[in-house]
Amino acid sequence: MSLKGIKLVTFDVTNTLLKFRMPAWQYYTLIARDHGFTGNEAIVEGRFKESYKVMLNKYPNFGRSKITWEEWWTEVIKKTFEGQLPATANIYTIANKLINEFRTAKCWRVEPTGDRLLCDLRRQCKTLGVISNFDPRLNEILRNVKLQSYFDFVLASYQVGYSKPDKRIFDHAIEQCKYLVKPSEALHIGDDLHKDYEGAKSAGWHAILISNSHKPKESPESKHVFKNLEELSLKISENNIQL
Template identity: 50%
Template sequence: MSISGLKLITFDATNTLLKFRILPWHYYALIAKNYGFNGTEKDVKDKLLDSYKFMWEKYPNFGKGLIHWNKWWEKVVERTFEGQLPKGAEAQISKILIEEFKTSKLWCVAEGGRQLLNILGRKSINAGVISNFDPRLRDILKSVGILSHFHFVLTSYEVGCCKPDKKIFDIAMSRCGITSPSECLHIGDDMKKDYEAAISAGWRALIVNSDNPLASKSETPPNPEHLYPDLTAVANAIQKCEVKLT
């Protein structure tokens, strides 16, 4: 199937379409030092990743149906700095981090992202976002200047289901009135939640390399023709009609 046969291309957000300007654990440590934190950035990284995993297992999908997503992140911050800050400092830090992590101060468009979105626009292919994310995603996309490129933005929190659940891909199709999964392509960085999930839903899929420490791996490597180093390579391949999706 050629790229011209596609009616919808969707993107994962973090570490696919969007990149951090400053790594989260670096910025967490930077802000916390203003409140008396004396630990290292490595300490913060280890605790942050552990806290995120703990909270996701206890309150999946940013606490959807259990606690408000704001409170979910507050608990992540509390666990990350537990016993290392003056009483009440975690709440103040949480407010700062929740607000600033929805701006272009901390996010940017991944290399090749704008180029790829412009190509899709010229080819009149619908673009969308499917991401396991809280409701701030639209604010982020608007802040970095690309929100207008998308026919829809689906966050797991708002629709109530997460990748790799097939439902979120079905919802994406319905937003464009598409009934054939083979007319859809998803691009992401996570083998299980993006690549394998999209293929299981009947979609086509490409995967971009990532240093995301939370991305799941797979014992079965992807088709080498579906693996790209970044979105620039995807954009160039689409422009040259060299993408192989079979």
């Protein structure tokens, strides 16, 4: 089956369509240095990853059911720098700065050929969408990197109320198409095996995994795995996609 049978194509955002210009913890370190932080970047990396994991377990989906997403990220930042800043530093000032900076193109870049791939899919008259485990900044970020206009809809998990791999977020995407698209006519593209690939498959969709570490004998089949969007874009232009 080629993309001829596909009416809807959706994308994950982080590490699929977009990548950080530098790792998040590296940017955290840069901002914190302006407020007197003198510690090692490796410490920030370790504490950031742990803080993010703790908060995601305690308050899933960026705290949607219990706290605001801004409070969620502020807690991640507080835990990351706890005991690491001088008394003169205001952690809320740092958190506000980071939360706002990560709305902008300072922190994000479009994957090579990402915009070209979206143009090609538009020319093929595909409905395009985003399905991402993300907070409400998502639309603003896509606008700031000049991608928002390509999409018919953008679903951020915080606003929808469900996170991938929950089938309901994929069902919600079908609803956005006014049920003119069947799950078997939808394709999701993402970098996470469980949340993106298996989540879409469980919802009855086709799926493509973006991964440069996939081993041929591992699931999914190699024909469903591409190293990056550039490789995928080439295969689509050659009409050489097997779903």
